[in-house]
Amino acid sequence: MYLIHAAILLPILAGVGIAFMKRLSRSFHLGWAVLTIPLVLLIYFLSLIPQISNRNLISESLDWMPSLGINFTILLDGLSLLLALLITGIGSLVVLYSIYYMKQDEALHRFYLYLLLFMGAMLGVVLSDNMMVLYGFWELTSIASFLLIAFHHKKEASIRGASKSFLITVFGGFAMLTGFILLYLISGSYSIRETIESVSNIAEHHLFVPALILILIGAFTKSAQFPFHVWLPDAMEAPTPVSAYLHSATMVKAGIYIVARFTPVFGGEATWFWIISLVGTISMVYGALIAIKKTDLKAILAYSTVSQLGLIMSLFGLGSAALYFGYGAESMLYTTATMAGLLHLFNHALFKGSLFMMAGIVDHETGTRDIRKLGGLITVMPFTFTVALIGTFSMAGLPPFNGFVSKEMFFKATLEAADFSIFSLGTWGIIFPVLAWIGSVMTFIYSLVIVFRTFLGKNKTDIPLQKLHEAPIGMLIPPLILVSMVLITGIYPDILSSSIIEPAMASVLSPLLAEGERFDVHLYLWHGVTPELWMTAGVIVLGVISYKLLPRWKTVYEDYIPVYTVNKFYNAVFRALHRFSKRWTQTYMNGSVRNYLIYIFVFMIVLISYGFYHATNIEWNFSGYNSFKLYETILLVGLVVTAICIPFAKHRLSAVILTGAVGYLVSLFFVLFRAPDLALTQMVVETVSVALFLLCFYHLPELTPKSSKKYKSVNLIISVGVGIIVMLIALAASGTIQLDTISEFYTAESYNLAGGKNIVNVLLVDFRGFDTLLEIMVLGVAALAIYSMINLNLNGKDLGSSHHTLAREKQESTEKERSNSNPESWNSVSLRSNDVFLQMSTKIIVFIILIFALYLFFAGHHQPGGGFISGLVTASALVLLAIAFNTDTLRRILPVDYRTVIACGLLISLATAAGSFVFDLPFMSQAFGYFDIPLLGEVELTTATLFETGVFMAVLGVTMTIILQIGEDR
Template identity: 40%
Template sequence: MNLLWLFLMIIVVISIVVMTMNTKFSRFAGWLSLIAPLLSSIYFINQIKYVYKGEAVTFFKEWMPIIDVNIDLRLDGLSLLFALLISVIGTGVFLYAIYYLSPEKENLPRFYAYLLIFMFAMLGVVLSNNTILLYTFWELTSISSFLLISYWYHREKSQEGALKSFLITVFGGMAMLVGLIILYSITGTNTITEQVQMVDQVFQSPWFVLAVILILLGAFTKSAQFPFHIWLPDAMEAPTPVSAYLHSATMVKAGLYLLLRFTPIIGQSEWVVYTIVTVGLITMLVGSFFAISKEDLKSLLAYSTISQLGMIMTMVGLGVLSLNNQFQNHNEIYIASLFAALFHLINHAIFKSVLFMGVGIIDHETGTRNINKLSGLKKVMPFTAIMMTVSALSMAGIPLFNGFLSKEQFLTSLVETSQVDIYNQVFSIVMILAGFVGSIFTFVYCIKLIKVPFMGEMKKQLLPKVPHHDGGGMLIAPTMIALCIPLFFFIPNVLGEYLIGPAIRDIFQTSNVNAYLPHISAWHGFTIPLLLTLSIYIIGTLLILLPKWTVIYTKISKKLEINTYYEKTMDMLDQLSAQSIQLIMNNRLNQYLHIIYIIFFVIIGFGIYKVGINDISYYNITEVTPFEIIILINIIITSIALMFIRERMTMTILNGVIGYSIAVVFIFMKAPDLALTQLVIETITTVLFLLVFYHLPNVQKDKPHVLGEIVKLMIALLMAVFVVIFVIIMQQENLFTKISYYYSDAYELAGVKNIVNGILGDFRALDTMLEGIVILIAGLGIYTLVKFKIRKGDPNERK
């Protein structure tokens, strides 16, 4: 089975799930959906042995080769690592959701269809070897995540959270698209593997800096980096399975994948390192600082996710200079940082998905996530307590758990890279200090996550419902995933050799990195990172045992919430938008037309100015017959009459006279097709106008405004002048290549003798089809308005 068949199988599963809507089989939607991630997991696990040997699984099919947009899929070391996370964690999440969601209360087919589309899109992102294909899947993740976050659309917070995440991530996606287009203009290809091989050409381009900045924007927004991190906490309004999937193992890792995939390109300049590391450390500090003050368990996990993403982003930034010829003396340090980033990325996906599922179990059984109401749950929910304790201790970096190993590698990367000569000494000190402080806050919120809900006596009087069991089937998936936490502490080099090593090898498309790959071990002797780790434990423990500092901390943290400034900014933009609309949209059609024409004249006038009309060498005027002169005089007289007539019906008829007169001119010019088209259009528009105006009040008594009539006259004269100028300019051979040359082979290419039909039906068939779709949508809208009338007494009720 190749990659295409895998994608087709997922699409088939999505279709089957959708078909279960509103049927008696809808309760089995979850089990049907489980087929897709399970099948995907089996496939990618089977590919490990081939990718480990250096083989890449590919699929290529031409799509739009003229602009180098093709269905180009590639499974190498890096994409395999992410595909395994998407599939394996996805299998656990789908299984967990089956027991979490109620078949009686929820629309299960809709939920699983959205979740499957998201999984499909994420696999597309990591498997795409074409930048435009990658962007297509990238935006599909934003759309599907919007649908998942707003799944409970009757909740206002769900709507707000979905909209915020959509706006921010789509903004970043569009910025990334521009950056990818710039890369295409530099390299002449959209194939990612070919672009990476043309690093020197990209770096020497004057557009290099802009392209990298735009790609960084795409990565920062998707991976919730400061200051774009504000969408992630609000996204917690989604059902817990969504949070466990999107915000631990998949969507938030897409930005990291993007940077890792383009590391050879972005790692050509020192300023990129400073940018990524600075953003990553600030994100880590902000996330860990605010996580401690949160009273909602999912909100706490959201900010902890932001913190961990900042930590991984920092390690990616420290490693982007790997194999750069200018800095090759420190390749071992840089490669170790990338290795640590990928290792912690795996560890984070494991323990964070377990924590989200655990919080979901608590919410499901107690009816609340508020830590002020939760305590003493270990007696009733022992398995959940053990599972979440193991995961939280791993995130805190405690020995015997996998998070300890990657946290040690993080501190080692900070210490070792600070000694590299490219870093400013002050920056090096600040970098280590920021990582150290962020790790202390991480330790504190991890212990809080264990201590508050599980220790002490249960506050039964504060709980919406008292738990009586430990979650039942919901424990299966998180327990299986949690077993990996101690397992990978004792056999971490299995991941290092079979997943992380091949991933780094295929990032740079060379096996030269194998000599620099580190060996993971829990003990490195008495080193500076060990001293930092012990200090983190001691200071973090003191902060937990001496809680008085939290009074001042809570007040400060509330004032520093960036989300508050975002909401104020959005409110201000809403007010500004409302005022602007009120200023422009005043229900006066004449004013709307005046604005449109003025903007049109400005743009066209600027174009004529740039082209120039001084170089006009000749213009050709066809001989005019007496009949044509009579018709033109009729058109002029009718046009002047229109300025003084105020009766709508008469105006419509005179406007039709002008249209029919133009059709007669086309006949005299021996253009029957144009004449026929003009007659048909003029007849339809005249009839429609007469039909509409028949039901509108007459304006015959309105007195014409002198200034308004002058403005109308000036607009008409300007339009006439512009048309004449266009006609003259278009006759100049030396300005532009005539587009008619492009259609000169219309008969051979399209088999048509009528060039107009050929353009509409073949050369611009896609444009014609889209115009037809627009008309169809407009027609459906009108039908809906007519069919579902609003009752006068109750505007919310439809007939």
């Protein structure tokens, strides 16, 4: 059925569709169309609660790269269901909130594309069983987060915050990827389930602890744990709906999810729960400490998020001790911590999401988030005040809200930690309940600051109270729904026990359970008079006193505590690295292409020479080579002489012609050696390259060859060295045969397995189609880079757009002037004597070339040709058209944005490659069959044709983008 795969891809594909609705967004808010996506997904995941709570886990798998152990395998259990419900549930409310928060004239198509992209990526993270697939979605969340934070890209603070979050989270992602690879080397599998099953065999491996640490680095960076928390406050430059979604309910929970998911693997290791417990506890206290001094509502909530995430992280660390000491499910010692962590993960998403929305409402209505300029809003914004009151009191752990339930369990877990066998109250065990209590006191203080400084007291805003009003009902509904759930799950917390929390606990602590065994989970608002209740009472008393005395002790707090902060350290290190890298780069990046080539070629010569020197299995076998024929000798001599003439050319035009001659002579060798595909490709590439060289050199001054002996000597040495190295590689490759050649397999199976008689084409679109897909992606990136370098100046002004506008205006005026005197619509420039013949012949030759390109496209599967060469031939026809007339004429005849052609080609190729999943085949598998078609008879149809179409469009778009951008005279 693959419904869960579809659930992951649905928001991504919907986001791509939304991106093309820019014009439609002017007539209605795109959010209404987007809202259906998370709502449908939420309903779907809600329908799976009974099945998951009964331990009927859902697993689906699509073969992707089975030979490498990488498959798109989905696992839906209690833990992933909990996160999926938060992603889709909070996502639905955030989209509804954004409809009223985001302005109609903003780039809504981009905003919702990024938001849906992030939603799909997060679902992929929490539902993927394969570590490599999980990592792919993990980095996609970083990319989508970067785009959302930088949505207001004209603000320097937005760019800075997006860059910081991207650098830190991607760094953590690379560390986590390394940890996954180490786990694979240990266990032999990328599957998380299989790794858990084999944990008893891998726990003693010497790579086990390094893998543990690397995976934790990834989790800590994403969940903003100390000292990687510095990106989260700067990320508050994102629009408030983004903060409410990414930085309270979803993205920051990804790191916690990783810790919970891998607890069955690493939970038995003491290093695991020591690192997580201490880092989480420090993050909780540090985040609360900094939150008190902040005056911006979103900044307070940002640091409170760091604190609350640290609380949850510490609970999972403490809970893993149950695995370390092997307690069963009947013992709730330490399993309390895991239960509290899961419950608070759920609770935090509710109350923190509502508080971010509250901050957005205050900013939206008053124009400021600075609590020093706020006050007295309770009289004009009673509903927003209600949201703030319930949200902050739940965050502070007061009854009857859900935060009280999980906070009581947190205290209980820390007290159990202090009494555990490896701890004692007289040693290090005391730090957990003490720091938990201190962090809770500070949480209580900044919760009071949020409510009282914003809504009570006198109005300090620039807007009189009589002009202030409550937010629109559509903006109030989402936070009111969230705080209603905060109240309901606080009064009746047991409704979450068997449906959500217990299945999630079973996923985290699965090694403790025997088959069919369950945790006894019951949640209550009132547990009687317990030590943790007295701790809560102490928090309230000391918190109220500290809040009342805040003006007296905050001065000392501000003067001494934040002198040395992690953020300042990060900024200092970043600036130092930037200065160092700039100075170092300037020493060798001096703008000389020759120098860059010298670096590349010298490195290549040294590296490969080192490999030859240490290689012991290379055989230099010169037997079996055929003797040279006369025509081969003549061709070779001509090739060598032509190549030698290039350095002595005194004009660029001569150098270009000689370079092209070398390419054409090489293509003749391909013809002689019966490689028609290579010969055809080489000829067309040379034709287009010569035109490209001529266009480039048109903008350069006259060639002035260097006369320095040193200059020429360096060129000679490097050229000879590269030639010798390449020759040795060819001889070593042909002489050293240690494995059976795979060419026999391709020769025997190309037609049977891929339905093609042209082995070269079958390799490109089937057996090695993944290589081709990546190659056209690289070409697309290169074309866009060239376009950017030519059309965008340092100030970011799009010179290309203005040029095209001026070109169109010039074209229109020229047409008007010539309309009466010359009816020939192709000509828009004055003609010279040789232009007439060229233009008249071009009108005929272009159609011949295009027909030939069409033939190559359809014949390529069985004869020389294919999408790649067909795209090049088509581009050569258009280049000829541009040379004979001009680029403006070409744009008028074919008003196509070739960058869009590149994008469409890549999408078609990627969709064809992924379409094999529909037939339950690995990624990039091609299918073919024979069908009787009227008038045509039996015809072979293959999905490779669709892939070839994408390759054709990508190659055509890349070639024409480069040619036109370089060829147009600015």
